[in-house]
Amino acid sequence: MDIIHEKAPRETVGRDTMVRFRMQFQAAAFAALEILSGKEVDRVYCDYHDDFVVRRTVAGVVEYHFFQVKTKGRANQQWDVDGVFSLKKTGDLDTPEKLEAIRSSIAGKLFVHTVEFGEQCRAVTVLSNVHFRDEVYDLVADLAAGTSSKKYVRQLIEKFAAIVSPGKVLSAEQVEAARKKLTLQPNVQYIGDTLEAFGVAAHNAIWNHSEIELHQHEVERIAKSLVALVEEKSCASISGLSKADIDLTTGVGLDDLLRVLSISTQVYQTLRQGGDPAAIKTASILQRKLKEAGTPDTLIESASRAKVSWDVWMRNARHTFPDFTLNVLLEEIDKKCRAWLLGGGALADLEKCITELRESPIGKQFPALDVDLLFGALCAAIVRRAAR
Template identity: 85%
Template sequence: MDIIHEKTPRETAGRDTMVRFRMQFQAAAFAALEILSGKEVDRVYCDYHDDFVVRRIVDGAVEYHFFQVKTKGRANQQWDVDGVFSLKKTGQLDTPEKLEAIRSSIAGKLFVHTVEFGEQCREVTVLSNVHFKDEVHELVADLAAGTSSKKYIRQLIEKFAAVISPEKPMTPEEVEAARRKLTLRPNVQYIGDALEAFGVAAHNAIWKHSEIELHQHEVERIAKSLVMLVEDKSCTPISGLSKSDIELATGVGLEDLLKVLSISTQVYQTLLQGGDPAAIKSASILQRKLKEIGTPENMIESASRAKVSWDVWMRKARHTFPEFTLDRLLEEIDKKCKAWLLAGGELADLEKCINELMQSPIGKQFPTLGIDLLFGALCAAIVRKAAR
């Protein structure tokens, strides 16, 4: 008789550890989605220097945001001052051991980054699935202000430089800047034992940063793939690797996210270089629609180049042809595109559709429009219709 489930297991810590790591991977994956916005965030490092690090390029300068992910098993648990800072509320902060305890705490390890990275350290954050007690929020606020009504906090402010930089002298300005860099992110809802909450949050973030529409089965696949991507980046050995190899091994960049979203890097780059302000969204729509009708990969890349050529032609045409005439052309293109899609969007019918456009009364008013440009026009129409 099998009695394995009737006996209390000797060791279950491994399961708890894996859950904590899974939450760390979810937090890093969620942060990486901001790369899709094409603004400041361009890379997220996984389990490198800290649980994860967000890199921003601000006015040409590099800035790093360091994160420690600290979780608890029950939602009603909270982090206190001792848990975050290893700081006692009574007694004197007067021994090397007490200073070292703070330096080795969750917050202390984060503050060390402010010394090692100086001005490039933008912010350091403790992120958790549960709340922090009011005393922790008060301590963080008082550190930033440089003053407090609590004796134990005043002692930390006075000893701050000795805690985080015992061997390297800091100027008063450096000390003040470092104290202000700690922030808290409590009760984060997109990390958890399962992927459901993360999937919902990831879906919303993808829409926010790129306006890409996803079906439910795609959300589930992408959520799993994102977490697996971060796990892989977190676990890849880096000993002996060059700096450039470490960059690739530990960091999540735009190309990694495009792969997860099944967007061709070549198609995206073509549309981006062509001046498309929503290149990720356009690439996603174009690839999905063309793949649905069985378009080969090489032809999808040709479609992206054709769309760019059409967009360039249109920008010039607006200065050459009357607006009314151009609007009639766009209307005819949209009608042909709609009819083609409603008829099943067969690839074999595409050339016929293009020829009909060329032979139409409005098409004949634009003799420079050939097959390639009108192919690009139909691709642009597909994107417009799907983006509405």
């Protein structure tokens, strides 16, 4: 008789540890999705210098935001001052051991980054799936203010430089700047034992940053792929690697996210270089619709180039042709596109649409519109209709 399930296991620490690592991976993956916005965030380092690090480029200057992900098993648990700072509320900070305990604490390790990275350290954050007690918020606020009514906090402020930088003298300005960089991110709902909440949050983030629409089965696949990507980056060896290789090995960048979203990097780059401000969304729509039509990948890349050529032609045409004539042309293109989509969107029918456009009365008024430009015009219409 199999009694393995009837006996209590000796320990489950390993299982609990893996759950906490998965939450760390989820937090890093969620942060990486901001890269899709194409703004300041361009890379998220996984388990490199800290649990994860968000890199931003602000006005040409690189800044780093360091995160420690600290979780608890029950939602009603809270972090206290001792848990975050290893700081006792009684007694004096009068021994090297006490100072070292704070330096090795959750907050202490983060504060070390503020010294080592100086002005390039944008902020340091403790992120958790549970709340922090009010005393922790009060301590963070007092540190930023540089004063407190509590003796144990005043001692921390007075000893701050000795704690976070025992081997380097810091100016008063450096100490003040460092004290102000700690933030708390409590009760984060997108990290958990399962991927359900993360999947919902990731879906919303992808839409907010890129306006890409996803089906439910895609959300589940992408959620798993994102967490697996971060896990891979977190576990990869960096021994002997160059700086550039470390970036690729430990960091999640735009190319990684495009692969997870099944978007061709070449298509995206073509659209981006062509001045499309919504290149990720456009690339996603083009690939979806053209793949549904049975279009090979090489022709999809050609479609992106054709759309860019059409966009350029249209910008020039607006200064050359009457608005009425152009609008009649655009209406005819849109009509052909709508008919193509309603007819099932077969690739052979798309070629027929291009021929009919060239031979139509309005098409003959624009002799410069060759097959490639009209292909680009139909691609632009596909994107425009799908984005409505």
